[in-house]
Amino acid sequence: xxxxxxxxxxxxxxxxxxxxxxxxxxxxxxxxxxxxxxxxxxxxxxxxxxxxxxxxxxxxxxxxxxxxxxxxxxxxxxxxxxxxxxxxxxxxxxxxxxxxxxxxxxxxxxxxxxxxxxxxxxxxxxxxxxxxxxxxxxxxxxxxxxxxxxxxxxxxxxxxxxxxxxxxxxxxxxxxxxxxxxxxxxxxxxxxxxxxxxxxxxxxxxxxxxxxxxxxxxxxxxxxxxxxxxxxxxxxxxxxxxxxxxxxxxxxx
Amino acid sequence: xxxxxxxxxxxxxxxxxxxxxxxxxxxxxxxxxxxxxxxxxxxxxxxxxxxxxxxxxxxxxxxxxxxxxxxxxxxxxxxxxxxxxxxxxxxxxxxxxxxxxxxxxxxxxxxxxxxxxxxxxxxxxxxxxxxxxxxxxxxxxxxxxxxxxxxxxxxxxxxxxxxxxxxxxxxxxxxxxxxxxxxxxxxxxxxxxxxxxxxxxxxxxxxxxxxxxxxxxxxxxxxxxxxxxxxxxxxxxxxxxxxxxxxxxxxxxxxxxxxxxxxxxxxxxxxxxxxxxxxxxxxxxxxxxxxxxxxxxxxxxxxxxxxxxxxxxxxxxxxxxxxxxxxxxxxxxxxxxxxxxxxxxxxxxxxxxxxxxxxxxxxxxxxxxxxxxxxxxxxxxxxxxxxxxxxxxxxxxxxxxxxxxxxxxxxxxxxxxx
Numbered sequence: 001x002x003x004x005x006x007x008x009x010x011x012x013x014x015x016x017x018x019x020x021x022x023x024x025x026x027x028x029x030x031x032x033x034x035x036x037x038x039x040x041x042x043x044x045x046x047x048x049x050x051x052x053x054x055x056x057x058x059x060x061x062x063x064x065x066x067x068x069x070x071x072x073x074x075x076x077x078x079x080x081x082x083x084x085x086x087x088x089x090x091x092x093x094x095x096x097x098x099x100x101x102x103x104x105x106x107x108x109x110x111x112x113x114x115x116x117x118x119x120x121x122x123x124x125x126x127x128x129x130x131x132x133x134x135x136x137x138x139x140x141x142x143x144x145x146x147x148x149x150x151x152x153x154x155x156x157x158x159x160x161x162x163x164x165x166x167x168x169x170x171x172x173x174x175x176x177x178x179x180x181x182x183x184x185x186x187x188x189x190x191x192x193x194x195x196x197x198x199x200x201x202x203x204x205x206x207x208x209x210x211x212x213x214x215x216x217x218x219x220x221x222x223x224x225x226x227x228x229x230x231x232x233x234x235x236x237x238x239x240x241x242x243x244x245x246x247x248x249x250x251x252x253x
Numbered sequence: 254x255x256x257x258x259x260x261x262x263x264x265x266x267x268x269x270x271x272x273x274x275x276x277x278x279x280x281x282x283x284x285x286x287x288x289x290x291x292x293x294x295x296x297x298x299x300x301x302x303x304x305x306x307x308x309x310x311x312x313x314x315x316x317x318x319x320x321x322x323x324x325x326x327x328x329x330x331x332x333x334x335x336x337x338x339x340x341x342x343x344x345x346x347x348x349x350x351x352x353x354x355x356x357x358x359x360x361x362x363x364x365x366x367x368x369x370x371x372x373x374x375x376x377x378x379x380x381x382x383x384x385x386x387x388x389x390x391x392x393x394x395x396x397x398x399x400x401x402x403x404x405x406x407x408x409x410x411x412x413x414x415x416x417x418x419x420x421x422x423x424x425x426x427x428x429x430x431x432x433x434x435x436x437x438x439x440x441x442x443x444x445x446x447x448x449x450x451x452x453x454x455x456x457x458x459x460x461x462x463x464x465x466x467x468x469x470x471x472x473x474x475x476x477x478x479x480x481x482x483x484x485x486x487x488x489x490x491x492x493x494x495x496x497x498x499x500x501x502x503x504x505x506x507x508x509x510x511x512x513x514x515x516x517x518x519x520x521x522x523x524x525x526x527x528x529x530x531x532x533x534x535x536x537x538x539x540x541x542x543x544x545x546x547x548x549x550x551x552x553x554x555x556x557x558x559x560x561x562x563x564x565x566x567x568x569x570x571x572x573x574x575x576x577x578x579x580x581x582x583x584x585x586x587x588x589x590x591x592x593x594x595x596x597x598x599x600x601x602x603x604x605x606x607x608x609x610x611x612x613x614x615x616x617x618x619x620x621x622x623x624x625x626x627x628x629x630x631x632x633x634x635x636x637x638x639x640x641x642x643x644x645x646x647x648x649x650x651x652x653x654x655x656x657x658x659x660x661x662x663x664x665x666x667x668x669x670x671x
Contacts, residue, residue, distance in 0.1 A: 218348065
C-alpha cells in the first residue's frame with residue numbers, strides 16, 4: 001500500500017489523483033496531512049499541490065462527466081468524512097477506465113455514496129442559509145458564528161454576498177477556525193483569534209448595536225406568537241430544527 | 254408604555270391574528286439584487302419552524318386586525334371581543350428590513366383586516382410594498398393579500414411590487430361561504446383571480462418582446478380554503494383545487510385545517526381536534542395532482558368521495574387498481590414507476606438512470622433508498638414473496654402493521670396524560 005499524503009485542499013486532492021497515475025503508485029491510499037501518522041507497512045508518497053497537475057485532472061473530468069457530477073465530487077470532498085478521498089479516487093478511476101458515462105450507475109457503491117454524500121452536504125449548506133442569525137455590532141458589522149457539520153462556508157459565500165450586498169458581514173466557522181468577511185465589495189477568507197472574547201456572552205453584548213437586543217426580542221416574540229398551540233408537534237419541530245443548531249438560533253435561546 | 258413595548262405588543266397581536274393563513278412559500282420568484290440593494294428572492298428558504306412544526310419563512314402579519322366583516326371562522330371578526338391593533342406603514346417597513354438583515358426571514362407576507370372599505374385597505378398594503386421596493390431597494394420576497402372587492406388598478410399596482418398575490422377562497426363551496434361569511438361573496442374573489450391570471454400572462458408576453466418590462470407578480474398567485482369547518486367532502490375540495498390549478502394557473506392551493514376559535518354554533522366547538530390527518534392527506538393528494546401526473550378523478554370520485562385517513566392517497570389508488578400491478582421496474586416508463594407506492598420522484602429518476610447499467614434486483618432497490626417494504630407488493634421482482642395474489646385488504650394490513658403512522662397518537666381514543 002502507498003499512503004498518498006496531500007495538504008487537504010481540493011487542488012491538492014486532484015494533484016494526488018494525478019500522481020497516482022503519474023507514478024503508477026501501487027495500492028494508493030490518499031490521506032490528509034493531519035490525518036496521517038505514517039504507514040507501518042508501506043511507502044509514503046507526499047504530494048505537493050500543483051496547479052498544472054490538478055487542472056489537467058479537472059479538464060479530463062470535464063471531458064468525461066457532467067458539470068453537475070463534478071460539483072458533486074467537490075461537495076463530497078467538503079464533507080471531510082474519513083477516507084472520503086479514496087471513494088473519490090475510485091470514482092475517478094472507474095470513470096476513466098469506462099468508455100461510457102458512469103455517473104448514474106447508482107448500483108455501484110462508490111457512485112451511490114457520492115450522490116448521497118453530496119446531498120447531505122447540500123442539506124447542510126441549505127441549513128446554514130436558513131439558520132444563520134446575524135447580530136449587529138456597534139460598528140455596523142453583521143456577524144454570526146456557525147459550527148456546520150460539513151465544511152460548507154465555500155458553498156454559501158456567494159448566496160450571502162448577493163443577498164446582503166449593502167451590509168458588511170462576517171460568517172465564522174468556529175470549528176474549522178476560519179471565516180468569510182464581506183467588506184461591501186468582495187468576500188475574503190479570514191482567520192481570527194478572538195475565541196476568548198466571542199465565547200463570552202457579556203463581552204459580545206457590549207459590542208452590540210443599541211437596537212440589537214430589541215430586534216432579538218421582537219423576533220422571539222414573533223416566533224412564539226405564530227405558533228398554534230392546538231397543533232403542537234414537538235417531534236416534527238425537532239426533526240426540522242435539530243437541537244444541535246439551536247445554539248445559533250436567537251428564537252431558541 | 255415605552256415605544257419598544259408598544260411595538261412588541263402590536264407584533265404579538267398582529268402575528269397571532271395572521272397565523273391561520275397557512276401560506277408560507279417564498280419560492281417561485283427570481284428577483285435579483287441588481288441595484289446593490291438589500292435581498293433577493295429565489296428558491297425559498299424556511300428560516301425556522303414553530304413548535305407546531307410549520308415553517309417560518311416570511312414575516313407574516315396583519316397591517317391591522319380591525320375588521321368591518323364578521324366571518325364566523327375568523328379570529329379577527331367584528332363581533333369577537335379581542336385586543337385590536339394597527340401598524341403604521343413605517344413600522345412594518347422597519348420590522349421587515351431589520352428582520353431581513355439579520356437573516357431571520359425571506360421577506361414579508363402582509364395581510365389585513367378590512368377597515369373602511371376594500372380599496373382603502375388595499376391601498377395601505379400596496380404602499381408598504383412600494384416603500385420597501387423604492388425607498389429601501391428591498392428585493393426580498395413580498396406576498397400581498399389581495400382584498401376581495403379591491404379595484405383592478407390597485408391589484409395591478411400590487412403586482413408591480415409584490416412577488417406573489419393571493420385571494421383566499423375561504424370555503425370550499427358558496428353555500429358554506431354564505432353561511433359563515435355573509436359579508437363576502439365568491440364572485441368578488443374570482444374576479445381578481447381572473448384579472449391576475451390575465452395580467453400575469455400579458456406580462457409574460459410583453460417580457461418576450463421587451464426585456465425591460467417590469468416584473469409582475471413573478472411568483473404568481475395562490476389561494477387557501479378552510480377545511481373541516483363545514484361538511485364538504487374531499488371530492489368537493491379537490492375538484493375545486495383542481496379547477497384553480499387549471500383555470501387560474503394557481504401556483505398553490507393551501508388547505509387550512511380549522512382550528513376552533515369560536516363558540517358560534519355554526520362551527521365545530523372549541524376543543525374539537527384540528528383535522529390534521531385530513532389536511533395532510535389533502536396535501537398528499539395535491540402533490541399527486543401537481544407532480545405525479547395523477548388526474549383528480551383518479552384520487553377522489555363519486556365512488557370514493559373521501560380520502561382514506563389511515564393510508565396515503567397513492568396507496569389507496571394502487572389498492573383500488575391492483576390490475577395495473579405488478580410493474581416491472583426494469584422496463585416500465587418513468588410515469589408508471591413514479592405511481593408505485595413507496596417510490597417518490599427522486600427514487601423513480603434514480604431507478605430509470607441506474608437500470609441502464611444493469612438489471613435492478615430487490616437488493617439494488619433497497620440500497621437506492623425506496624420504501625421497499627411498501628413498494629414490494631407492487632413490483633415484479635426476483636423473489637417469490639410478491640408473486641402471491643394478495644387481496645387489497647391484506648396488503649393494506651401488512652403495510653399498516655409494518656410502520657407506525659406518525660398520526661397514531663391521534664387515532665388513539667385514550668386521553669393522553671402527559
